[in-house]
Amino acid sequence: MSLLVTGSIGIDTVASPHGSVDSVLGGSAVYFSFAAAHYVPVRLVAAVGTDFPAEFRKTLEDRGIDLAGLEVREGSKTFRWTGKYAGDMNEAETVAVELNVLAERGPTVPPAIADSETVFLANTHPTLQRELLAQVTAPKLVVCDTMNLWIDNERDSLIETLDKVTGVIINDAESRTLTGKAHLIDAGEVILAMGPKFVMIKKGEHGAMLVTPEGPVTIPAFPTKDVRDPTGAGDSFAGGTLGYLTAKGQHDPQTLAHAMVRGTVAASFTIEDFSLGRVKNLTTDQLNQRVDKFLGMLRFE
Amino acid sequence: MSLLVTGSIGIDTVASPHGSVDSVLGGSAVYFSFAAAHYVPVRLVAAVGTDFPAEFRKTLEDRGIDLAGLEVREGSKTFRWTGKYAGDMNEAETVAVELNVLAERGPTVPPAIADSETVFLANTHPTLQRELLAQVTAPKLVVCDTMNLWIDNERDSLIETLDKVTGVIINDAESRTLTGKAHLIDAGEVILAMGPKFVMIKKGEHGAMLVTPEGPVTIPAFPTKDVRDPTGAGDSFAGGTLGYLTAKGQHDPQTLAHAMVRGTVAASFTIEDFSLGRVKNLTTDQLNQRVDKFLGMLRFE
Numbered sequence: 001m002s003l004l005v006t007g008s009i010g011i012d013t014v015a016s017p018h019g020s021v022d023s024v025l026g027g028s029a030v031y032f033s034f035a036a037a038h039y040v041p042v043r044l045v046a047a048v049g050t051d052f053p054a055e056f057r058k059t060l061e062d063r064g065i066d067l068a069g070l071e072v073r074e075g076s077k078t079f080r081w082t083g084k085y086a087g088d089m090n091e092a093e094t095v096a097v098e099l100n101v102l103a104e105r106g107p108t109v110p111p112a113i114a115d116s117e118t119v120f121l122a123n124t125h126p127t128l129q130r131e132l133l134a135q136v137t138a139p140k141l142v143v144c145d146t147m148n149l150w151i152d153n154e155r156d157s158l159i160e161t162l163d164k165v166t167g168v169i170i171n172d173a174e175s176r177t178l179t180g181k182a183h184l185i186d187a188g189e190v191i192l193a194m195g196p197k198f199v200m201i202k203k204g205e206h207g208a209m210l211v212t213p214e215g216p217v218t219i220p221a222f223p224t225k226d227v228r229d230p231t232g233a234g235d236s237f238a239g240g241t242l243g244y245l246t247a248k249g250q251h252d253p254q255t256l257a258h259a260m261v262r263g264t265v266a267a268s269f270t271i272e273d274f275s276l277g278r279v280k281n282l283t284t285d286q287l288n289q290r291v292d293k294f295l296g297m298l299r300f301e
Numbered sequence: 302m303s304l305l306v307t308g309s310i311g312i313d314t315v316a317s318p319h320g321s322v323d324s325v326l327g328g329s330a331v332y333f334s335f336a337a338a339h340y341v342p343v344r345l346v347a348a349v350g351t352d353f354p355a356e357f358r359k360t361l362e363d364r365g366i367d368l369a370g371l372e373v374r375e376g377s378k379t380f381r382w383t384g385k386y387a388g389d390m391n392e393a394e395t396v397a398v399e400l401n402v403l404a405e406r407g408p409t410v411p412p413a414i415a416d417s418e419t420v421f422l423a424n425t426h427p428t429l430q431r432e433l434l435a436q437v438t439a440p441k442l443v444v445c446d447t448m449n450l451w452i453d454n455e456r457d458s459l460i461e462t463l464d465k466v467t468g469v470i471i472n473d474a475e476s477r478t479l480t481g482k483a484h485l486i487d488a489g490e491v492i493l494a495m496g497p498k499f500v501m502i503k504k505g506e507h508g509a510m511l512v513t514p515e516g517p518v519t520i521p522a523f524p525t526k527d528v529r530d531p532t533g534a535g536d537s538f539a540g541g542t543l544g545y546l547t548a549k550g551q552h553d554p555q556t557l558a559h560a561m562v563r564g565t566v567a568a569s570f571t572i573e574d575f576s577l578g579r580v581k582n583l584t585t586d587q588l589n590q591r592v593d594k595f596l597g598m599l600r601f602e
Contacts, residue, residue, distance in 0.1 A: 223516075
């Protein structure tokens with residue numbers, strides 16, 4: 001029951017119609033970890049620069065996240081992202097990005113955590129995803145994310161990565177770009193044919209769809225008005241999903257559908273505040289109460 | 302347990318990426334009636350011209366729809382609509398429209414069916430909706446639809462109509478135009494403040510949302526690849542929803558949520574073929590099987 005995530009750690013500056021924050025903790029691996037840690041211990045593999053604030057490290061440590069794989073690289077600077085949301089806030093506009101340490105070599109998986117059973121490869125260059133995966137001894141469940149940058153420019157490498165994973169978690173627009181299919185069930189089936197055993201397609205405020213050889217399952221998003229900052233929603237979804245799957249130790253279609261509910265609820269908390277504002281001190285009881293509320297909404301007996 | 306629908310009957314010509322049909326039976330009242338007739342007898346109030354084909358009348362009669370309120374107007378022609386769908390087929394492009402009888406005075410509710418308990422006012426001029434409603438003696442449940450044309454050009458009249466109905470069934474874009482709110486829960490709450498006790502917002506392939514004072518409930522669409530022609534999906538949704546509510550004789554939030562499931566499943570059949578191709582001979586057993594399949598997908602116990 002061990003879960004390893006590789007991805008970015010960022011220092012984010014974000015503005016939305018509901019406020020703004022400057023230089024706060026962010027990044028795919030961070031949002032993933034906070035969601036997954038409700039279910040299983042999380043091992044984080046990522047690189048930051050020497051400018052990474054001590055208080056950010058403490059935030060991760062306080063949540064019990066294993067930082068053996070957090071590389072603080074001398075002479076490098078941490079990834080920084082500035083984004084803003086407008087209108088219905090469905091998509092971020094990137095105002096500025098400093099890749100910094102992300103433009104260098106990838107981080108290394110320390111031998112002590114190379115025995116991890118579940119691996120989440122957050123969005124990064126698909127070749128780097130395979131290099132990271134190759135350092136894990138015998139993973140039982142491997143899931144990756146990706147983005148349009150790699151779909152457009154590194155398609156061959158991405159397809160090679162997709163052939164090595166158990167599942168893919170991807171958003172609707174990305175699934176369409178990857179497959180050329182407008183209909184999401186078609187897109188999911190084309191991705192299945194590339195190798196993965198399951199595909200979860202994130203649809204933002206419209207929920208998520210699971211596609212397996214047994215057919216599609218769709219669920220709505222948790223209905224909420226409290227959307228202050230969507231940053232990290234997708235990675236929180238992945239974290240809740242893979243945390244649950246790792247705790248269950250199986251990933252049959254029914255368990256995958258259950259896991260998707262957990263991912264959806266995890267994301268619903270993340271978007272209620274900037275950065276980790278809402279999820280930092282979220283208790284597992286509070287999380288489970290919302291899972292129950294969500295399932296109650298979908299109970300039609 | 303009596304359900305009256307007023308709306309259009311059309312002769313439709315439709316093209317989609319999956320084929321085309323010429324001069325087939327369509328119209329909001331027709332799609333509504335075929336969906337609702339699985340639950341309760343349906344009384345149709347609408348006007349057609351003398352060009353209305355005998356076989357179309359027979360199609361309605363064969364389904365057991367009460368045509369006492371079907372006015373065949375001498376010297377008039379039936380409403381005709383030509384539309385096409387492209388890409389993801391989420392929106393119809395109107396290629397040609399001949400209002401014909403729809404541009405004349407509205408139809409009359411015959412005294413014999415003026416005792417109807419449930420009334421659905423399909424999309425038409427909001428003043429005409431009120432005139433039609435005024436002819437029903439003591440309705441217990443009144444629901445209306447509308448469209449951007451009236452929201453933009455007849456806003457005061459529409460608001461007057463909204464104050465006289467129990468509920469509204471509207472699509473997402475219309476709810477945003479009507480309220481100026483981007484977020485659908487906000488939009489639903491603004492509409493509630495205009496008078497209705499509930500709002501159902503149709504989101505096409507993304508499902509539907511119910512908004513009542515007790516809070517929002519969202520459900521996904523029934524996941525299907527077999528989308529040949531979306532025409533009539535919204536009116537089928539309304540028909541399945543109001544047929545179920547009329548049969549139940551109540552419209553508390555929980556029953557409304559159940560009804561929304563029935564509407565969703567009704568629409569999922571309509572879109573599988575052009576015109577009434579799929580729903581004309583659909584049995585209630587087949588309908589209920591899909592309701593069970595859909596509820597099974599949402600069962601997470």
